[in-house]
Structure formats: C-alpha cells, structure tokens
Amino acid sequence: MRFRQVHLDFHTSEAIDRIGSQFDKEQFQEMLKRGHVDSITVFSKCHHGWAYHPSEANRIHPGLSFDLLGSMIESAHEIGVKTPVYLSAGLDERLAVLHPEWWIRPRYGSSEDLFRPGYHQLCLNTPYLDILLSQIAEVVQNYDADGIFLDIVGVRECYCASCVSDALAEGRDPRNIQSMQPLWEQTYANYTRRVKETVDSYKQGLPIFHNGGHIRRGRRDLTHMNTHLELESLPTGGWGYDHFPLSARYVQPLGMPYLGMTGKFHTTWGEFGGYKHPNALRYETALSLAHGAACSIGDQLHPFGRMDEATYRLIGTAYAEVRAKEEWCSNAVHVADVALLSVEAAGGHTADGGHDSFTGQSDAGAARMLIEGKILFDVVDLDSDFNAYRVLILPDRIRITEALHEKITAYLSQGGQLLATGESGLHADKDGFALDLGVRHTGVNPYRPDYYRPLQPLASLGEAAFVFYAEGQRIELTETGTTLGRREDPFFNRDSFAFCSHQHTPDSGNDGGPGMVESANGIYIAWNIFEDYATKGSLALKETVLFALSRLLPQPTxxxxxxxxxxxxxxxxxxxxxxxxxxxxxxxxxxxxxxxxxxxxxxxxxxxxxxxxxxxxxxxxxxxxxxxxxxxxxxxxxxxxxxxxxxxxxxxxxxxxxx
The missing domain is CATH 2.60.40.1180 (Golgi alpha-mannosidase II)
Incomplete structure (x- = not known):
C-alpha cells in the first residue's frame, strides 16, 4: 500500500459549466510532485450521479466535454502515481430524482425536505444495484484503475417498497426490526459479493474498499468484504481526535493493509477554501505511521479541474516527512500489554455511520485514558486471542454470555488478569456476577453522582472523596476480595423537592460499600468509569484506573x-x-x-x-x-x-x- 495518498473529491453540480476546463496535465503532475503524493483517488462518478468520462452505463456530466478520468489516470501514471477510482455507491442524485422509489426509507416518517439541499441515499435492494455494477464494470474494463473505492455504503435500515416486499415474501414481519435485520445484512452482503464478482471478472484481485465512515468493531465479516481498509477519520469533520487511535488499535491487529484518512480542510469534506494548519497534518499523518498505517489526505478539486496550489504546499509539508520515515513503518506489528474489549464489538452500542456513534463513550474514554497513561494496548473483539495480552479490560458494559464466560475462564487459567468496571462481569441474562471478582452484586447504586474514597492516595490528588458521576453498581465484598477503595453516599439525590447548592449533594460520609476490589482474577471498579471520563474528563477517574493497572501490570513493556x-x-x-x-x-x-x-x-x-x-x-x-x-x-x-x-x-x- 502506498504511504502518501490523496483522496480527491469531485462532487460537482450539473448547475456548474466548464467542468475540467482548466485541467492541465503538467500542472496536475506538478502539484502531485509538490505534495510528495504517490497515489491519488480520482473520480468516475460523484454523489450528484454524473460520470467524469464518456459512459454508456451512466451519463457524462453535462458541463464536461472530454475524458477527465482518463486524463488524470494517464497523467498520474506517467510520474509513477497510482490511481484508485472512486464511484459514489450509496448516493446518486441524478437517479434519485428519476426513481424516488429507490430511496432508502426510514421506519417512521421522513426527514425529506424539498427545500433542504442535499442527497438521497439509494437502497441496494432495488434495480439501482444492477446499474451501479454496470458502472463499476465499465471503469474496470476501460481504464487502468489501481483500485475501486465505493462510498456511502453499509448495512442500512430500510423500509422501501423492495425491502418490505422481500420481507413479506420471506415471511418476515416488517413491523419487527429484529425480523428485518437479516434482510438488511443480506442486502449489503449481496452487494459486496456482486461487486467483487464484477471487478474480478475483468481484473482479478484489484483492490476494493467499501466506505461507510467507520470500521465497525466486532464485525469482522463486514471488514473482510474489503481487500484493505481506509479509516476515514477527519478530526475536525465530526470524528474528533479520539476516533482514529481507537479505530486503529482495533484494525492493525486484524492484519489487513490499512491507511488513515484525514483531510486538508479546516472543517470537513466539501469545504472549498478551507485549510488546516500544516502542523495539524504533520501530526495526523504521523499518528497514522505510529499506528502502523499508511496515510491519505482528503482534498476537493475545483469544478474547473485546476489543482489548488495552497493545498499541495500544505500536503507537501506533511508528506515530505512521511516520505523520509516510510522504511521504518512498513510491515510492522504493534506491541501491546493490554487488550481493551470494545463495548461496540460486544454489542453494547452500535455504529452505523453517524458521527455520534463512531466511538461510544466507554470505548472512547478507555482509549483516551490508556493513551494518556502510556499503556500499550490493542482494542479487541470477541474473536480475538485474549491470551496474547497480560491484562484484559472489560469497560463498563460488557455483560457476560456463556461463550464469553468460557473464553475469559480459559484466559484467567493461563494467568491473565481482568480490569472490569460498572456492569462488566455481570451475567447477560440474569442477576449477579458471572465472574469471580471478589464481590457480590446487590443492585444498581441508587445514588448518582456519589463519591469514591481510595484507601491509598491518588498520584496527583492525594486523599479525598472524589465525585464520580456515572452510574454505579452496589456491591458487597466476598471472601476472595480485598477492598482498595470505598463508596461514600451523598446526603440524597438532587430533585425538585430536595437539592443542595448548584449541582449535586455533598458527601455524607456514610459508607456505601466497596468501590474498588482486588481479587486473584483482577480488579473490579463499581462505576462506568470510562464513560464518566469520556464525558467529564476528571483526573481522579484516570488516576484510579492507572492505579489499578499498576497493580495488574507491575512490569509494563x-x-x-x-x-x-x-x-x-x-x-x-x-x-x-x-x-x-x-x-x-x-x-x-x-x-x-x-x-x-x-x-x-x-x-x-x-x-x-x-x-x-x-x-x-x-x-x-x-x-x-x-x-x-x-x-x-x-x-x-x-x-x-x-x-x-x-x-x-x-x-x-x-x-x-x-x-
């Protein structure tokens, strides 16, 4: 995989004319050289639905009079730059206008507003799929593409006429989301299978990536529908700086080639005239290298087709450094002491492409703590080999199924240690702890927030009763547990008829039972402490976890x-x-x-x-x-x-x- 890639967006309205009129081969090549670019993703079809080349499977943009795609591929290949080709798969506004019956339909109501500018996502369980496949076939057959990048796809909830009709034919109840879910999974699997068959029929083994904006942890089946992975993660575009390290620490151990994709924009995709500081791109590309990934930087080409010089000066600042570092970054395997079992992977939250579901608070808070604490860690799923790690973290919401219990029991028998927090360790389908963590469960803590008083001073904060905001579990000590800190109750919960001061009620000093307990199997902390850190960021939360890890991992790498x-x-x-x-x-x-x-x-x-x-x-x-x-x-x-x-x-x- 090339290390210095550019993803060149070109979503261009039919209301704009003179498309590509300023494209110049020498200027295009000069910008790629200035940016130290060795691969550039170029467009066959955009979200508006137009082709940027002569096409029988599609319609060429009405403002374009020549083969822009072919010219870009030829120009890039002359200077040794690869050219994966982009086709918008989930969005095709030209066809959406002609065939509203192909739109993805939500279960309740509609968010469609005739006066709101924007696209309409198409369902791949409609005749649109055959059209898309013919467009892909045309590109692979007619052009020297170095890969196919398909965008805005994933397992999508849909109640269009095709999906409802197929559900009824299969005996499914469209009113039951659990009954519909297999159909949506089948629709996506059928799409990826047919894309691969189409591509391989013309160019066996050509790289294919299906982009949904997020690699879903725990869905290896979806991951392996790609030949490689591209982690779209624009920090300023809704992903934030938490997303990439968390996603990368899951992806690298899977062993697939992958890259980290950021953008040159100050905000996100489609921002003409927006530029981030060169130091931001330097850091973001270095972050990819540090996680064993190649790099991709998003740009958007002006409709007239002239490459923006300021953009490639900016990209060149970062990629000059990447170029000098590549030999120490290829074919690398991450070294880790700790495995973080992702709440997303264990089914505790879902991520379907919306920015607010990219991380999940427990996963994000845990990853942030481990990075700040300089703990070497991987993010794992239920199929990972836990025995490769000295400590396994079960963050906040990992309920224990029979299969997971068997796997963790085997891990503990090999000398592994657990750090479990909040609901983690409880049975998935009944009351009580499934694992021996030195505690007995007595119910959800009725107070929120409440206080934690460690029996040993925290590293920076010393001795105090520290407010913990997240939901907690009430526990009692068993004969196998040793208390490391206790819960102290507030006087009462704040409500309309009983409140104190501006926020919550102060510490009453009453003993609320153990708060952190150590046993032969590891350490249990009785709050959703990682979720709390993601939302509040309290130093006491982090130092509590790092203290626990210092006991579980006395000799870190x-x-x-x-x-x-x-x-x-x-x-x-x-x-x-x-x-x-x-x-x-x-x-x-x-x-x-x-x-x-x-x-x-x-x-x-x-x-x-x-x-x-x-x-x-x-x-x-x-x-x-x-x-x-x-x-x-x-x-x-x-x-x-x-x-x-x-x-x-x-x-x-x-x-x-x-x-």
Missing part, C-alpha cells in the same frame, strides 16, 4: 516521562530485526463550535524511555535522522533518553537474532 498529551506506540519490524518506538506530542484546542484544531506544536526535551523487550539490543538511533542514542540494557530493560521531540519522533532499536 514501556515506561516514560512523557506528559499526558503525548502518545507512544511500539511497533516491531521482525523482518528487519528491530523495534520502532513512536513518540508524538500535540495539544488540540477548541475553535468555533466544537472544532478541535492543532496549530502550535511546542518542542519538549529530555524524555526518558524504558522498554522491556527480550532481545539483545545492539544499536539505538533516532529516525529518520539516523542519529545514534546512548542506551543501557540490563536483562530485558532498555533505557534511553529522547533529547528533543517536535511533533513526532521515531527511535529504532535494532536487536540481535537469537540462535
């Missing part, structure tokens, strides 16, 4: 003095007999209405690192600078200092192969 806003990953390139340790530092700030931006990146100095690895290290150096670093190794412990970090720094540890 990595220790560092890096501050909270920095992040660290450790990748292993076994074929080259080396580890590559990535360190990043930037502080996103809020601008405008909730947009996170990175502008200033300040250097930090003298960052101590200690790695615990089994191999004998013979050389440590900064990359790509190739500057040697002094280091010490005693047994498995390797210690060195990064003299300066500005945005992103790699440290390479080359080791001797064991005979």
């Amino acid at each position: 990595l220790r560092t003095s890096l501050q909270a806003q920095g992040s660290v990953t450790l990748q292993k390139q076994a074929a080259e007999s080396r580890y590559v340790q990535h360190t990043l530092y930037a502080s996103p700030v809020k601008r405008g209405d909730g947009i996170e931006v990175i502008e200033d990146i300040l250097p930090i100095y003298q960052i101590s690192m200690e790695l615990r690895i089994p191999e004998k290290v013979h050389q440590v150096y900064l990359a790509p600078q190739r500057i040697p670093l002094d280091f010490e190794q005693q047994g498995e412990h390797v210690v060195y200092t990064i003299p300066e970090l500005e945005c992103h720094q790699m440290v390479v540890l080359e080791y001797e192969e064991n005979n």
